[in-house]
Amino acid sequence: MSTTDSTINHPLERPEEREQTEVGNYFVANYPPFSFWKPEYKTKIDEVLDRPAPKDVPLGVYFHIPFCRKRCHFCYFRVYTDKNAAEIRAYIDAGVKEYEAMAKRAYLQGRKPKFVYFGGGTPSYLSVDQLQDLTDRMKAIMPWDDAEEVAFECEPGTLTEKKLAKIREIGVTRLSLGVENFDDHILETNGRAHRGKEIERAYRFAQSLGFPQINIDLIAGMMEETEDNWKRVVEKAISLEPECVTIYQMEVPFNTTIYKQMKEGGKLTAPVADWQTKRRWVDYAFNEFEKAGYTVSSATTVVKNPDVKFVYRDALWEGADLLPLGVASFGMLADVHYQNQADVGPYMEAVEAGESPAFRAYETSAEERLVREFILRLKLGMIRPSYYQHKFGVDVLERFQKPLAYLQSEGFIRLEEDAIILNREGLLQVDRLLHEFFLTEHRDARYT
Numbered sequence: 446m447s448t449t450d451s452t453i454n455h456p457l458e459r460p461e462e463r464e465q466t467e468v469g470n471y472f473v474a475n476y477p478p479f480s481f482w483k484p485e486y487k488t489k490i491d492e493v494l495d496r497p498a499p500k501d502v503p504l505g506v507y508f509h510i511p512f513c514r515k516r517c518h519f520c521y522f523r524v525y526t527d528k529n530a531a532e533i534r535a536y537i538d539a540g541v542k543e544y545e546a547m548a549k550r551a552y553l554q555g556r557k558p559k560f561v562y563f564g565g566g567t568p569s570y571l572s573v574d575q576l577q578d579l580t581d582r583m584k585a586i587m588p589w590d591d592a593e594e595v596a597f598e599c600e601p602g603t604l605t606e607k608k609l610a611k612i613r614e615i616g617v618t619r620l621s622l623g624v625e626n627f628d629d630h631i632l633e634t635n636g637r638a639h640r641g642k643e644i645e646r647a648y649r650f651a652q653s654l655g656f657p658q659i660n661i662d663l664i665a666g667m668m669e670e671t672e673d674n675w676k677r678v679v680e681k682a683i684s685l686e687p688e689c690v691t692i693y694q695m696e697v698p699f700n701t702t703i704y705k706q707m708k709e710g711g712k713l714t715a716p717v718a719d720w721q722t723k724r725r726w727v728d729y730a731f732n733e734f735e736k737a738g739y740t741v742s743s744a745t746t747v748v749k750n751p752d753v754k755f756v757y758r759d760a761l762w763e764g765a766d767l768l769p770l771g772v773a774s775f776g777m778l779a780d781v782h783y784q785n786q787a788d789v790g791p792y793m794e795a796v797e798a799g800e801s802p803a804f805r806a807y808e809t810s811a812e813e814r815l816v817r818e819f820i821l822r823l824k825l826g827m828i829r830p831s832y833y834q835h836k837f838g839v840d841v842l843e844r845f846q847k848p849l850a851y852l853q854s855e856g857f858i859r860l861e862e863d864a865i866i867l868n869r870e871g872l873l874q875v876d877r878l879l880h881e882f883f884l885t886e887h888r889d890a891r892y893t
């Protein structure tokens with residue numbers, strides 16, 4: 446990492462408390478932690494599916510595409526880089542079959558998705574014909590005419606003009622480009638398959654197609670990232686004028702190539718920037734985007750128009766139903782979280798045998814649902830206690846009095862009338878702070 450004259454100075458830097466990036470998941474994506482989800486709780490999914498369909502709970506559908514051109518060094522997902530067209534076709538058939546079986550169950554019968562999400566892996570790895578076939582069949586099972594958002598993740602190097610046009614034509618409203626960085630050396634060092642010129646070409650063409658929302662993902666603190674390069678990344682991202690930018694701080698979970706190399710070399714610290722540096726870089730990016738007219742809308746996002754919503758994220762954090770389809774997919778129906786088989790072999794075998802491909806589940810208590818919705822929505826930077834009073838009948842100022850007082854004393858939050866507000870310093874490390882609100886039994890649990 447460079448520490449040149451152009452160092453971005455900021456009070457967020459507390460040199461006495463430097464935290465190196467060690468192996469493990471840092472970000473809180475759900476609650477309770479995944480290590481509490483168990484195969485023995487899978488029967489709970491069937492119990493939910495036998496209930497009558499609810500009238501007032503939004504439904505989302507998530508379809509997972511586990512294929513990528515190349516495995517990134519920081520990736521901890523199970524991805525396949527060696528599947529041929531016939532194997533991809535068989536996988537799509539299995540996902541559609543799973544969908545058909547689920548849609549017949551009482552809890553889902555007659556419902557239409559309010560949002561659809563194609564995640565991965567790399568959904569844009571699919572060919573134009575595969576995309577058309579998959580989405581035609583999905584729409585025949587549950588029409589998309591009530592969907593407020595159809596989100597689709599892309600790797601820029603997989604996007605031809607023909608494929609982008611097809612993605613627009615099938616009804617995608619939010620195109621999310623996994624840019625991560627614009628510099629070819631950083632992209633190559635971190636194992637990304639695409640290069641800077643592919644980003645520019647794909648982005649410009651996508652823009653010309655009139656997607657309602659284009660999001661670009663960036664990662665602060667990738668291997669060999671420097672202060673000067675990060676500034677160029679931010680400048681370039683601003684010049685593209687996307688509707689939304691998502692900025693992650695680099696984490697190094699287990700199961701990554703980086704971790705394997707650390708292990709071989711007997712190292713505890715990952716070869717990426719420390720947490721203070723990453724927070725400072727994200728803070729720099731937030732400030733630059735604000736100068737360009739953007740609004741910071743969460744710990745990881747800036748948006749051009751604050752009225753434009755990210756339906757998938759907000760609905761999920763507010764406890765919507767999410768039907769997970771495909772290998773390793775995560776979802777939630779009523780009060781039961783579950784995940785499908787993480788390997789494509791067992792997943793396809795289960796679906797082909799007409800069995801559930803779920804492999805672990807967890808039924809949440811009312812208290813856990815309150816904590817979940819409190820901590821996830823705290824990532825937005827501001828929450829209203831009246832929302833929780835209305836929805837859960839709980840005064841969160843009283844229920845979380847102790848952790849709130851602690852965060853206040855540390856200078857991360859302030860309380861205003863009907864508002865708990867994280868300041869910038871708190872927002873940039875909110876995932877670390879959320880553990881203060883966990884139930885005792887969930888403290889120190891692993892997010893894998």
Ligand code: SF4
Pocket residue numbers: 512513515516517519520521522524565566567600623
């Ligand atoms: S593109 Fe995404 S899912 Fe695929 S290997 Fe890279 S990080 Fe993993």
